Amino acid sequence: MSPREITVQPLTADAFAPFGEVLDASGAPDRIINAGLCGRHHDLAKLDFGPDGRAGISIFNAQARSLPYQLDLLERHPEGSQAFLPLTGAPFLVIVAPDEGDTPGTPLAFLTAPHQGVNFHRGTWHGVLTPLAEPGLFAVVDRIGTSPNLDEYPLDPPYVIKG
Numbered sequence: 075m076s077p078r079e080i081t082v083q084p085l086t087a088d089a090f091a092p093f094g095e096v097l098d099a100s101g102a103p104d105r106i107i108n109a110g111l112c113g114r115h116h117d118l119a120k121l122d123f124g125p126d127g128r129a130g131i132s133i134f135n136a137q138a139r140s141l142p143y144q145l146d147l148l149e150r151h152p153e154g155s156q157a158f159l160p161l162t163g164a165p166f167l168v169i170v171a172p173d174e175g176d177t178p179g180t181p182l183a184f185l186t187a188p189h190q191g192v193n194f195h196r197g198t199w200h201g202v203l204t205p206l207a208e209p210g211l212f213a214v215v216d217r218i219g220t221s222p223n224l225d226e227y228p229l230d231p232p233y234v235i236k237g
């Protein structure tokens with residue numbers, strides 16, 4: 075059976091809208107602050123940590139992957155959103171999939187532009203943080219809580235994501 079292949083596409087707000095928000099400094103800032111020395115791109119993401127959770131900021135130091143990339147797992151966080159904010163200018167891989175009857179449909183793979191981040195809405199099927207260059211340093215804003223917040227879905231056969 076030929077591997078299920080997916081070709082990456084550029085990350086755009088419209089294409090990503092069903093899954094979450096793209097976080098970047100594109101366009102004019104919403105506010106000019108700090109004595110005119112700073113543009114604020116204000117309130118860009120729909121953050122959601124549920125009634126029993128709270129917001130947390132963590133730093134991920136993830137190993138870089140390369141294309142073609144074998145995607146063998148999707149996951150989702152039913153109790154909260156999750157944002158990946160790169161701490162370098164390197165593009166990274168963002169993988170999402172529509173929900174089809176409580177299981178993921180065909181994934182989509184996006185390549186970020188430098189300094190673009192993403193926020194996955196609560197329950198969005200996604201691939202784990204996938205840097206394409208070292209260091210894979212990211213700030214991650216997601217739910218901190220005591221109740222479970224992870225559904226995993228192994229992909230067999232896996233998908234192969236191509237550049």
Ligand SMILES: NC(=O)N[C@@H](O)C(=O)O
Binds near residue numbers: 149156200203
């Ligand atoms: N497990 C964890 O903290 N990270 C994952 O949710 C991920 O999407 O990388």
Ligand code: NI
Binds near residue numbers: 151156201
């Ligand atoms: Ni996640």
